[in-house]
Amino acid sequence: MAEHAKLGVRLNRICCIGAGYVGGPTMATIALKCPQLEVVIVDMNEDRIKRWNSDELPIYEPGLMEVVKACCGKNLFFSTDVKKGIEEADIIFASVNTPTKTQGVGKGRAADLRFIESVGRTIAQYASRSKIVIEKSTVPIKTAEAIARVLSANEAAAGGSKNFWILSNPEFLAEGTAMKDLDAPDRVLIGGQDQDAIQVLADVCANWVPRDRILTTNLWSSELSKLVANAMLAQRVSSINSISRLCERTGADVKEVARAIGTDSRIGPKFLNASVDFGGSCFQKDILNLVYICQQFGLEECAAYWQQVVDMNDYQKIAFTSKIIQSLFNTVTKKKIAVLGFAFKKDTGDVRETPALMVCDMLMKDGAIVHVYDPKVVIEDALTEFKYHDLEVNKNQLIFSKSPQEACDGAHAIVVVTEWDEFKTYDYKSLYDKMMKPAFLFDGRNMLDHAALVDIGFEVHALGKGQIKSSGGQSQIPDFVTRAGSGLLSGGYSP
Ligand SMILES: NC(=O)c1ccc[n+]([C@@H]2O[C@H](COP(=O)([O-])OP(=O)(O)OC[C@H]3O[C@@H](n4cnc5c(N)ncnc54)[C@H](O)[C@@H]3O)[C@@H](O)[C@H]2O)c1
Numbered sequence: 001m002a003e004h005a006k007l008g009v010r011l012n013r014i015c016c017i018g019a020g021y022v023g024g025p026t027m028a029t030i031a032l033k034c035p036q037l038e039v040v041i042v043d044m045n046e047d048r049i050k051r052w053n054s055d056e057l058p059i060y061e062p063g064l065m066e067v068v069k070a071c072c073g074k075n076l077f078f079s080t081d082v083k084k085g086i087e088e089a090d091i092i093f094a095s096v097n098t099p100t101k102t103q104g105v106g107k108g109r110a111a112d113l114r115f116i117e118s119v120g121r122t123i124a125q126y127a128s129r130s131k132i133v134i135e136k137s138t139v140p141i142k143t144a145e146a147i148a149r150v151l152s153a154n155e156a157a158a159g160g161s162k163n164f165w166i167l168s169n170p171e172f173l174a175e176g177t178a179m180k181d182l183d184a185p186d187r188v189l190i191g192g193q194d195q196d197a198i199q200v201l202a203d204v205c206a207n208w209v210p211r212d213r214i215l216t217t218n219l220w221s222s223e224l225s226k227l228v229a230n231a232m233l234a235q236r237v238s239s240i241n242s243i244s245r246l247c248e249r250t251g252a253d254v255k256e257v258a259r260a261i262g263t264d265s266r267i268g269p270k271f272l273n274a275s276v277d278f279g280g281s282c283f284q285k286d287i288l289n290l291v292y293i294c295q296q297f298g299l300e301e302c303a304a305y306w307q308q309v310v311d312m313n314d315y316q317k318i319a320f321t322s323k324i325i326q327s328l329f330n331t332v333t334k335k336k337i338a339v340l341g342f343a344f345k346k347d348t349g350d351v352r353e354t355p356a357l358m359v360c361d362m363l364m365k366d367g368a369i370v371h372v373y374d375p376k377v378v379i380e381d382a383l384t385e386f387k388y389h390d391l392e393v394n395k396n397q398l399i400f401s402k403s404p405q406e407a408c409d410g411a412h413a414i415v416v417v418t419e420w421d422e423f424k425t426y427d428y429k430s431l432y433d434k435m436m437k438p439a440f441l442f443d444g445r446n447m448l449d450h451a452a453l454v455d456i457g458f459e460v461h462a463l464g465k466g467q468i469k470s471s472g473g474q475s476q477i478p479d480f481v482t483r484a485g486s487g488l489l490s491g492g493y494s495p
Pocket residue numbers: 017018019020021022023042043044045048082095096097098115116118119122136137138139171172173174175281282
């Protein structure tokens with residue numbers, strides 16, 4: 001069994017604690033790229049492990065099934081036996097969830113570190129040799145110190161002499177493109193205090209990642225960089241979303257503005273798509289975490305700066321949904337509304353912090369009957385997310401449809417929340433024919449051909465655009481309505 005000459009750790013067996021959206025794809029990629037290594041992913045969630053070992057993986061990610069199929073049972077294993085996983089591997093990744101605290105000190109902002117702490121304690125309990133422990137989870141700065149203290153205190157109490165080298169190796173994959181991101185990452189970041197331990201992980205990654213893309217830093221820079229990367233990305237979305245509101249008031253088109261500014265190489269074109277909001281399990285939680293850390297260090301102005309990114313995100317969802325209600329003559333009571341897409345972005349079934357949640361909730365609170373169609377999301381996951389946010393769902397008001405036709409049939413409006421590619425391919429004429437009139441369409445992703453939809457007869461509202469005209473340049477709203485300005489029945493229509 002290969003052993004590191006200086007550290008004395010065995011190099012051919014990796015264990016990952018946490019078989020979620022990160023642990024699963026990340027370790028499957030290591031198994032594929034490093035056939036000489038054995039990779040074991042352990043999780044306390046039995047159902048999740050059962051699904052990883054089946055043909056129905058617990059998460060949907062393009063390309064993931066192929067990699068799991070290629071490696072599972074050869075050098076990739078999924079198990080609930082955490083003890084054995086820890087005992088047998090000397091390189092251990094912690095890829096457990098780090099959600100926002102929902103109670104106590106720091107409630108609603110600080111990261112809940114109980115899962116990461118429990119990993120430290122479990123390693124302390126079962127480790128019979130020295131180990132390299134790698135933080136894969138996104139954690140607040142200085143978490144490595146906490147893990148090190150848990151491990152060393154237990155080791156001292158047991159009178160042992162094992163070493164634990166803690167590394168930070170944050171993950172930058174995005175859902176929906178995880179396998180591509182892992183295959184060709186912009187960079188791999190490794191933070192640590194011991195250069196030999198850093199080299200062990202760098203050598204694993206160098207099996208497929210060019211060395212110049214493997215960045216090494218001290219522990220604290222690495223931990224903080226992950227939070228900052230997410231904060232900067234989310235900040236771009238909030239910035240363009242704030243401009244989308246201004247565009248709607250002024251007649252500028254947010255897509256044109258994004259293109260105009262994005263061609264400046266200093267700004268760049270990515271992450272400038274206006275949307276209903278940035279969703280997902282990471283952005284909000286990580287910014288709130290950053291806000292909390294700034295506050296902990298007395299940096300109130302810095303905290304307020306980043307808090308505004310989250311506040312803008314909340315405002316955008318409310319503004320988008322309010323516009324739907326206003327446009328539908330200020331009431332959606334008993335009206336069928338078709339919501340296309342429930343996932344927080346395309347190519348995933350993940351609904352954590354999806355904007356669809358607040359959009360549906362606001363519509364239902366106003367009395368609407370919401371019919372959702374999403375190609376991947378299952379209703380149980382959606383209901384769990386409503387519950388997690390303490391949002392009540394009347395089951396007669398939230399229906400998951402099996403097809404877009406079923407969702408749109410008899411609806412007053414279509415609301416596009418997720419940018420699934422298939423939404424571009426629908427026959428909107430036949431959907432329109434079966435809808436109530438006027439038939440409204442709200443494009444929360446600016447992804448459809450708006451002029452063509454106006455040609456069909458839809459009244460189209462797109463994020464960050466003023467009044468949408470037909471392909472022949474005709475206005476879609478009768479003159480007397482636009483002249484009447486923002487009266488209630490005109491739906492508060494802006495130019
Ligand atoms: N989801 C993403 O796209 C993404 C990307 C980059 C980083 N991250 C970060 O990675 C971490 C994991 O995220 P995720 O989305 O994979 O979470 P997840 O909830 O999908 O998976 C975490 C898993 O850890 C398991 N777990 C928790 N404590 C455990 C313990 N003590 N022993 C065994 N299993 C345990 C849970 O049962 C769960 O299955 C988070 O810190 C997150 O912020 C997530």
